[in-house]
Amino acid sequence: MARIDISVCIPAYEMEGYGSDYLEFSFRKLEAQDFQNFEVVVSDQSADSRIRDLCDDWSDRLNIFHVWNREAPRQASANINHALNQANGEILKILFQDDYLFDCTCLTNVQKRFIETGCDWLLCGSGIVREGEAIERAMIPSLSDRLHFGKNTVSSPSVLAIHRRCLERFDENLVWLMDVEFYKRLWDAKGEPEILPSTMVANRIHKHQVSSRVDRKLQARELDYMWRKYAAKSTVSGKFEFLKRRMKTIWST
Incomplete structure (x- = not known):
């Protein structure tokens, strides 16, 4: 097998019938990338075949590797882990199916920074998209000691890329805090990430996304769970963040 520089790892499912539409839009953006040596790994938990059929339709335009993941728990952490474990690239770029690469130089810049620095993980700038392609609230990722208790100053996992020597994976006990816990663990294990501040990823805001169904019981x-896992490693500021957010789950019930 020829060397693959980057694997774009996408966890996919029906998303109430919109999953294939969002994914095809993302494929168009991937096709427009000025970087060519990449594969697309789609880990599919759909009950129907629409995602697989879409991958088949695009197989002559992108190097797509579709894999079923119907037996695993139906949650993003398990599905993205499956995609990461199937990837062949030196760099593993996460991209959720409803998000997309906003900048056509994204993969070029990601690979360049990995080569220049020898880093283990990298974060890039992002913004949100509601309708159309107008970016709102551009965000440059940063880390803080309150991150793992829900103060997300990084953005979604779609801004993340890791080197394949990074064996860390998402904690499958988590849904709502799966991203910030992973950033915390990578930070502890690998040190500071490289940051690409330019807005390269668009995070789509819509009513079908998982975050719209997170209730107070799940948050609590x-x-x-995070308190049990990280209280001993947390600063006073981090502990106050936990208490503030935990109290909100009580007041709102």
């Missing part, structure tokens, strides 16, 4: 459960 995951905050308690």
Whole structure:
């Protein structure tokens, strides 16, 4: 097999019938990248075949590797882990199916920074998209000691890329805090990430996304889990963040 520089790893599912539409839009943006040596790994938890059929339709335009993942828990952490574990590239670029690469130089810049620095992980700038392609609220990722308790100053996992020597994977006990916990763990294990500040990823805001179905009980459960896992490693500021967010789950019930 020829060397693959980057694997774009996409966890996919029906998303109430919109999953294939969002994914095809993302494929168009991937096709427009000025970087060519990449594969697209789609880990599919759909009950139907629309995602697989879409991958087949695009197989002559992109190097797509579709893999079923129907037996694993139906959640993003398990599905993205499956995609990461199937990837062949030196750099593993996460991209959720409803997000897309906003900048056509994204993959070029990601690979260049990995080569220049020898880093283990990298974060790039992002913004949100509601309708159309107008970016709102551009965000440059940063890390803080309150991150793992839900103060997300990084953005979605779509801004993340890791080197394949990074064996860390998402904690499958988590749904709401799966991203910030992973950033915290990478930070502890690998040190500071490289940051590409330009807006390269568009995070789509819509009513079908998982975050729209996160209730207070789930928040409380995951905050308690994070407390058990990280209280001893947390600063006073981090502990106050936990208490503030945990109290909100009580007041709102």
